[in-house]
Amino acid sequence: MAQIEFQDVSLAYGGGGGVTGVDLTVEDGEFVALLGPSGSGKTTLLRLVGGFLRPDRGAVLIGGEPVAGPKAWVPPEKRRLGMVFQYHAVWPHRSVASNVEYPLRLAKVGRSEREERVREALSLVGLEGFEHRAPETLSGGQRQRVALARALVMQPAALLLDEPFASLDAALRARLRAELSALVRRTGVTVVHVTHDRTEALALADRVAVLHEGRLVQVDEPRRLYSAPATPFVARFVSDAALLRVRARGAGRFALEGGNEFEVENIPEHGGSGPGTLAVRPQDIRLEPGGEGRVRAVLFMGDTQEVVVGWRGHELRVQAPADARYRLGEAVRPVFGRGVFFPDG
Amino acid sequence: MGESYQPEPGGFRAARYLVLAVLLGLVAVPVLALLWRGARPELLAGLNSPQVREATVNSLVTSGISALVATAFGAGLALLIERTDVPARNFFRAAFFLPFLIPPFIGAIGWLAVFGPVGYVNVLYNNATGSSEGLVNLYGPGGIIALLALHAYPITYLMTAAALRGVPGSLEEAARASGAGRLRMVRDVTLPYIYPALLAGFILLFVSNLSDFGIPALLGLPVQYQVLPTLIYSYLVGGTTENPLGAASALGTVLLAVGAAAFLLQRHLFRRVSSDAEGRAQPVALGRSRYPVTAMLGAVAFLFAVAPVLALLVGALLRAPGVPLTPENLTLANIERAVLAPATVRGFVNSFVLATGAALLCGVIGALVATLVVRTRNRLNGSIDTLALIPQALPGTVVAVAWILTGIPLGIYNTRSIILFAYVMAFVALVVQAVRGSVAGVPVVLEEAAQLSGASPLRALRDVTLPLAAPAVVVGSGLVFFTAIRELTVSALLVAPGTETLGVVIFNLHQAGAFNASTALALVVALGGLLGVGAMALATRGRGVYGAD
Known part of the structure; x- marks a missing residue:
């Protein structure tokens, strides 16, 4: 569990999606949603935390340690993060258990402990007994749970969610949303969640950061965001x-x-x-x-x-x-x- | 977003330089050697002889007309089979694809058994009419054009069918809803979608027909009808000129220029028409013409696919050419004798070793090239891609001449290695193309998920993308193996006593008039190829490319 900090982060991007001068601190154990229309830079911010993009200016800190900045660079595989992608990035050539245990295997965790922790992670997401299933036999919602179990199995410093429910139908989306909310409160993990769905952001997050054209325009609790928008854009986009x-x-x-x-x-x-x-x-x-x-x-x-x-x-x-x-x-x-x-x- | 701007790890850089060095040695060096030897004013001036002019005209005429015929026929066939309610679609697909699985020179031997001077049709005709002139004469430009077209149209069919699958049904339905009839819809919506594929296909066929050696050698040389590849062969093998290597290099340079120009033209022209519209297109109802059309397709399919194989079969089983087709005249002795002859065994062993080596090398190099080009951003990627793909546009004869020029100073001329290197140069593009789409089809997020799990970028590639792209590497390498083991054009110029390939053994038998033996071996190669391709299709079935959803 760790705090995530953006210090005056800028990244120019050909064709939109860049960010300018972002200052934001996600507290340890906090759930922050990055909300904005497409091209507002919210995915860019998430990928900056993940280590798939490098800022032009400013620094990104995880748990107080700079992971990207003028002098610092930590590659994605050394950041101890869990991430769930929009199109459930579950490896189709590995079984459920082998997907979930992959991070443990790379961390050279012993076999019996691996099995134990895979079982725990699967039960956390409600997939007990699914160890030997092939991903292609799972529904979209189940695959997304596998991705979540894989992201949580290492007890990551933070959980990054990139529109994790966007490819699911409305009813399933609502159910997984509720499950996710309960699960992250239970584990106390720090979460950064990217979405363009304001209902999702308001429902899940402790605080919502609204992005517009690459800049943070308001960071607030859902209720305040709703009743006291900081700009006309926020008022229209959120309510x-x-x-x-x-x-x-x-x-x-x-x-x-x-x-x-x-x-x-x-x-x-x-x-x-x-x-x-x-x-x-x-x-x-x-x-x-x-x-x-x-x-x-x-x-x-x-x-x-x-x-x-x-x-x-x-x-x-x-x-x-x-x-x-x-x-x-x-x-x-x-x-x-x-x-x-x-x-x- | 899918783009990764993270700093590139060292492993990629090392792999890139390695691949570039290998491709420079296998592709750039031979091509430059050819240009250095061939592009000399005095040699190119020597090309202005009546013999060369005639062969050039003959080459352009036969490959141009055959490519045109094949494009029209292949596209029409694809429209009929893929887009109408014609019955037995899968049967027709397979039957019309058959000529593609049989190497052109093997097909030519089969067609000579049907329509040659002592083929069944002419013998029957002569017996019936008492005439000594045959009904059909396959020798000369007409026969060459027909057979080139016959072996080329399946490529157009495949390209057209792929383009047709890309036509969104909703666009066609929108045309119908706007008041267009069935034919009008095909003309206004469907055809504009597939024009780029047709144009690209025509250029591809033109170059591939320009390169073919087997068909014009079997059907042209007996009547002194020369095209460029056979003329080069005559120079180098027949000793008909005083400076054979110089003359061949100059001719090779001309062929190289034509091939490269066509390659660049095709790259430039081939723009995929794209749309966000969706939906599967509905088949067009043929109505009353459904059964006549089906009968016609059946007859043509029989003629194209079944007749030459049947002719090979009968020719191989008959005791001697021309004897009546009765049970007591059928024997396996020809096949047995031809297959067990020491020359055949040697040819088969040579071809097997060469094809296996080429498949392995092409598999490794092709997989590396495809992965680097798709997954990394670097200024050198364009050069790597071009180096790997351009040999595909070079006629086999050019590849062979280039390797003669490279191999002599290296001291590998007259060895099997020179054939192996030429094969790798000629066929590596097959693997690159097979794997590139497959790697691109693996979503980048799958690798990113591995990286966040603690895997380095190279480890992520090894654990995620490689296993998912492996079936495509196997298919590409298999394609190289089957192409190489039945190959004639390249090896015809590179063999030495002891290094003959299977193709050269069959070709030489046919040239020497041993039709029984050449037909028997041709049958074995044709059937072996069909079985091999069938087995490969079965082995890779169901292991499709990963779909993101």
Whole structure:
């Protein structure tokens, strides 16, 4: 178990995916998710920890020891890390046991201890008795568990997860997610988890680091990330907020470009006045009958429904109760319950 | 992402320099020796003789027309068998692939048994009409073109079939949904997808037909119809010119230039059309023409695949050429005598040793080249790749002449080693191509997982990629073995008394008029090749390339 530290790390990359000036500390035993759209640099950060990329500038430290930096370089095989890849990188020519024991074999662990630890690791991921199965006879979820057992068998300094559930179907993804959460709490291992799925990041992580165009834009606990986004980008990416260009008039009153005024009932952290961006989440908008808004689409989601409303040249996504009925073209009036204001500059 | 920018470990560098040194010795040195000897103004000026001009024209005509015919036929056949609802598809695939498994000169001996001056067709025709002129004359350009095309079209078939598998069904369905009929869809969507493959295939066949020695030697030399490879052979073996090595080198230089130009052209032109669209294409219904088409395919398949083998069989079993086909005239004595003759045994041993050595060396070098080129980034990789692949574009005759020039100063001329080196140069590309796709198909994450488990990059390669690519190395080496053991073009120029290969033994028997013996051996080689390839296909079945999902 160890702390992982990025110190002012930069890596330029041809064609996107580079990172610039990243400072981040993942504490010992902490679960941090790196969240961002594709090309934001989150996989690059993970591969910098793994040792598959070398930073142009800055340093990467594992357990306080520099593993990459101006003077330091430790190759991947010496970093004592466990990693699970998106496409379950389980070796097809080795049995389950032989996959899991491979790191022990390289570390020259004796045979009886190897068998014991393989059994433990397999039982940890719920694959008791699968030792002699061939990977091709396993389902996608089982293969991913084998990869997880292999990553954990050496009691690594940290566990790196690169979109580990992306190739699984939705139901299986949800189940493995819950299992993973319980498992890492039980083992206390430090985890860095890369994902573009915000639900996954919010559900699993102690802290979420949001990346945008190669820079860290916010590192926070899931609840804070959700309620207090640091930038309009975070608000839209994490909570689907609508972004409105406005001028703040004070006391919860805002004017759209073109002069139309409207009111927001609750503005946390008064951001000041003047021009800026107002972010409003779908669940913070209510619809009342009559008004300038027009219903453009209704998407039934089961426990709620998503109503898309055209309003004063903007498109608002509104999370409405499932029992309300809306017709296409119906006139509605959006009422803004809560918004976050980001003044320009 | 799949890219690794970690510093390269020392083992890769050592392997790279080793491979480069071996390829320089096996490929660059002979080619440079040929250019140094052949590209001299006085020699190239000597090429401007009527004899050389005629052979050049003959070469271009026979290989150009045969490549065109083979491309059209192979592509049409692939469209019919792979993309329509014609029945017995697997049978047709196998039957039409058969000519590819029989070496051209063996096939030529078989076809001469059917259509030659004393072949069945002409004998029957003459007996029926009393004429002394045959019905069909295989000798000369017509026969050469026909047989070259016959042995070449399976390559086009394979390339077209592969390209057809890449045509996403959804693109075709989109054309139908937009209002295109079946033929219109094939013309507007399917064919544009396979044009690059057809063009690449045509160039490939042109070069390979330009290089062939066996067919023009068997069908052209008896009527003094010369092409470039046979002319070089006449110079070197027949002693028809005063400076045979100089003249052969100059001609070899010309052939080398044509081959290299075609190779570069093909590399430049071959761009894979790609799309994200998915789905398997549906077969096109033939409707009312389904059964006539099937009957026609069956007849052609019988003629192409079965007739020459049958002719070889009958020719080998008959007591003497031309006697009536009755049970009492059939005997195994010919085969027994031909197979057990000391020259045959020697030829077989030589070919077996050479083919085994070539398979092993090509396997090791080819696997190293493929792994380095796919898995590492280095400025030298391009040169390594080109050095390993370019001999494929060189006619076998050129490889042989280049090795004569290299071997004389090294003192290995007239030994088996010179043939072995020439084989490795000529065939290493087969392994590189077989293994390259296989290594590329092993996801990099599999190696990265091994590295994080504590394996060094070389160890990861050994524990993960090597076992996964091993079947491809076996297939590539097997291909080298089967090609080398039945080879004629290269060894025809390199053999000395005592080092004759099986191909040369059969060729010499045929040239000497011992048709019974040559036919018997040709049959053995043809059947042996079919069995060998069949066994290899069985052995590697189910050990496919690793799929990431």
